[in-house]
Amino acid sequence: MSGYDRRMFLRGALATGIAGSVAGVAAGKAVAETSTTPEAGAPPIPPFHGPHQAGILAPARRRTIVAAFDVMADGRDDLADLLQTLTDRARALTSGGIPEQVGITAPSSDSGILGPDIPGGDLMLTVGVGASLFDDRYGLASRKPSRLTRMPTFPNDDLDPAWCHGDLSLQLEADDDDTLLHALRDIAKHTRGGMQVRWRMNGFSNPPRPTGTQRNLLGFKDGIANPDATKAAEMDRRVWASGKAPEPAWTAGGSYLVVRLIRMLVEFWDRVGLDEQEKMFGRAKDTGAPLDGAHEQDAPQYQNDPEGLVIPLDSHIRRANPRTPQTDDSRILRRGFNYDRGMDSVGNLDVGLIFTCYQQDLQRQFEATQKRLADEPLVDYISPFGGGYFFALPGVQDSSRSFAGFVKV
């Protein structure tokens, strides 16, 4: 069709949203220098451009939206346009600035909920792709990250198809809900014709109570034994895809993402004795210390407890991370958030965990861990109902590149 430039997404004069103009860039720069620190001790959000997406290693913010999209782009060029638009919006939303003025030619380009000058440096955003994006629709089968599959159903799962999988994943993180909602609203406005939200969950992280690792909604500190995200060698070994065969080269710097939406049956849990709860986790509820230790960072000494008299053999921490040389390479980088979505039909709280973790190899890491956890005593109190496997794309290195790189290769 002549005159139709194939761009199905709102761009250019119509609604580029936040100005990519000189002024917009200047505003972004100014903000970056004086980035608002959300909370004492919370480090500033890393810039959007970089070898990796910022939201993988940077400390979690207080709020998140995790969403999966189904892509309806019409062919590969439209898919590339969609990912370019997503990049443009991500860049604009993370750097902030004054939204584009459209005069009398259109309704306002921005929703205005963050005021007339969008604060920069308040948002983190992580984009991933699901295995289904590499089906026959876009001819990308040969470019599929080699370890990316559709999330299988695990023995203790109760998956709802409406809450599973998706062609794209998007995680937004910020310290305030309005920042997240502004971003999602903006992204949706610019991409309606190309993708639709398949499922979406809002989440929050808890402050330390009283110190150390955040507690989950079962009251236990969760994520204590995470690998150290500040050690590059460790991350290279556990988190980042190498881009070496059998992986397609473009995957270098990306990471496999597992999302699991896990309902917690907190009323039932609250009716379980403390001793039994602690044995299920293998940690003390108050301090987070392993049951054979005193502090949360103490390493459990399983070799001194071969029969599991102190830390039961089927406890969560012992199954998840047996701390043996054979299981060391299955460790994952967890990045969980809690969710609260109201009540269920019998009057119980519908709350739980948005479990997310990053790794280099889904089978070697998450699935190996998940297999060890099958039928652990804790499964009676939790119910995984959704989520999916995704590949978090490599970072966008600079303003000349985009998330569409792997489509255009």
Place this chain on the structure above:
Amino acid sequence: MGSIKASTANRVTNLFLPFSGPPKGRSVHVRRVSTVIASSLLFVAGCSNSGVKAAPAQPAADPSIQISTSHCGEGWAHPAAGSQTLSITNTGTTTADADVIGVPGGAVYGELEGVAPGVTRSLPITLGQGTYAIRCQPEDGALIVGPSVRVAGSAKSGPAAVPVTYNDLYGPTREYQDYVAGGVKTLLARTKTLVAAVDRKDLRAAKKAWLPAHLAYEKLGAAYDTFGDFGDAIDGLPQGLPKGVHDPDFAGFHRVEYGLWHGESAASLRSPADRLLKDVKGLKADLPNEDMEPGDLPLRAHEIMENTLQFELTEKADQGSGTSLATASANLDGTRQAVEVLRPLLKSRYTGLPQMDADLDRVQKLLDAQKHGDSWTSVAGLGTSDRESIDGAVGDLLERLAPIASICYPRRTS
């Protein structure tokens, strides 16, 4: 007003002026507050400040540009390129609008409406290299163009459009009215077929005749009180009625639909069917007396499909027939008509027109795929992928229809 939400509009504009009868039934077609004629239609009452003595002009924030009959555009001392916020102060004695226009040509780059005397407001704007002027429009006086200013620099200006005037809209409005008049004839003929089937107690035939008649109405592009109380009477929904589908005020096509698809007897359906016919006849008889408000036509461009997304693609309007996608398709026809009559005005003003056309075709294709002979897939019967495709395409279309209302908002140029 027959709407779910109480409208706070003090200047509600109906496409056709509503007849004055007691509100009957309730319509979900909530007419949004229209400000179209706020300043442009000559001296509409309302929040007019004319006659209010001007407060002494405040010392203008640096730099503040004046709008008034005697000092229009004065104070624009340092015109600069780029994204910026102009400060505009009404130093006159009456409420006035201010435009930043390109010289020559008069394309509007930014506008402020209804700046009261003594008030300073900010106007965010992006200016590139070129010549500009402030155009002042005192509410009760002639339009004044201030001194031209030159902006140097390499920045690209924001988008602009030459205003559309009331005069420009009269032709398209007449065309649209002709379309509606033709459509109402079809509506009446098909409603008669439906009602005749009910009268002779042939409910199978009535079910068959219901959809064509209803679609004839939906094709008219009625949205947001377009037909005033006739809209409620002919196409009202049970939402908002105290007794819902059993409420005596539930009337029109959806009332008949409810009966036909819920096993109501022909005898019992006769009254609502006759009432529907009476209201359709009433609408037809009333049309020649009603003048469409030209400023409403550009709103129609996206409002029709806004309703489709809100009430049809959610299946909220469905009363059992499962024909929401057929309605969506008819609504798309009505939208196309509104766009077509405005197209001559849009061609030189709206750069997104080709994409909008592509979106219209895309939605059409997706809806057509759900038509199987005389029957349609229900929304509930759509697979996830089809549902997402339709919702996404309609959503994208709406984003591209919305600028039409902004661009074709009637403005004064002289």
